[in-house]
Amino acid sequence: MNKDISLSKAAIIAGIGLLIMTLTVPFAEFKIIPDLVSPDSASETAANITNNIFIFNLAIFLIFITIVADIIVAWALYVFLKPVNKSISLLTAWFRLLYTGVYLVAVTNLIKVFTLTKGESYFLINSPEEISEFVLFYIKSYKYEWFFGLVLFGLYLILLGFLVLKARYVPNIMGWLLIIAGLGYVIGHLKVFLFPELNTSFSMYTAMGELVFMLWLLIKGSRLKELQID
Template sequence: MKTQSQAADISMKSAAVIAGVSLLLMAVLAPVANFSILQILIVPDNAAETVNNITANIGAFRMAIVLFLAVAVLDIVVAWSLYIFLKPQNKSLSLLTGWLRVVYATIFLVAATHLINVLQLLSGADYLSAFTNSQLQTQAMLSITAFNQGWEFGLIIFGFHLLLLGYLLLKAGYMRKILGILILLAGLGYIIDGAGKILLPDYNLSISMFTFIGEVILIFWLLIAGRKLTVTQ
């Protein structure tokens, strides 16, 4: 017989849907913020043109920051819901998996503050008159670079999160083993890319661009099959 606290707890089916919806929203918001806004405004190795682009599209730049913050919050929601979803399989390992995603989300949030710093540099505040335009442009470009590098470092942690997640999916009798294997490959892709950029100055591969397919499949599995589970918690 369930106690009152147990009865009020969220079910695995609900956790699957929450995780799936959150991941789907992230899959839309993150590319919009990064590829449709930020990467269009940034001109590599040209701080002046980059700052001019941001100044001329300051509203879009602010929107990108808001979308990135929303993605970080959704990451925390996903960490919580996946913990509940996988808790019957292995409570302690599921908790560690969730915490790794929270750590990644925290690193990403800290990295995003560098974009807010760009807004401050371009605000035209009186105290900024001590800097020349060239210096302000260089500082803005350094902040954007710091954001990208912080995000890339966080993706290494995210890769380890996916390794544990893939392992749990492999062991769960209510999941397709191929999905666990694909998530493991996705995790390895992020780790290899992240470590490569740190260890090799000329690293220009992007393995994760080919191994992320498991993440996409997981979204739709959670939304379609996850809500139909009959596993006893």
């Protein structure tokens, strides 16, 4: 029988999953959707999406890839950090999966927007203005639900950083970077619900800790030998 997956392979899988997300998330969340949405104009938003439905559907597909990658990364990092503490590693993985579940629920709002653009007969009782308002409502619901999920993601990163600090085969700096990134996510997205006037521009810099960890997994983690944790 084959042994469990090695640390180096788990690091590579996690690193590749994170790399995929660095390509899908910015394109979908920070390019396509913002370009199509006009927060103060429901009619303009609806028209933009209807006239660029392929691009809008591409964003949904990219988010789907992100969600699949999230699940794979949760598993790979569980395997990678299981030697540190199996129970806490499992709890940490569940936090990422919980965030992924919230993200998936949020995406259903985008699918509802797609349905509205199809102009099915059961929507004909509504005026175009009302349908446009529905479109903008679902877009905003998607964003707020995703932001709520990102608070959970921040807690996940804090737990992950704690585990990394305990891992003798990972530099301590990686753990601190992940904890700082996690705090940035928690504070930056709780702001939306609790502290709307709070300046959290710093969170765009704290999130860089994830990228550093991804690079370490791909470059250094891929060379780990099992003997290092014996």
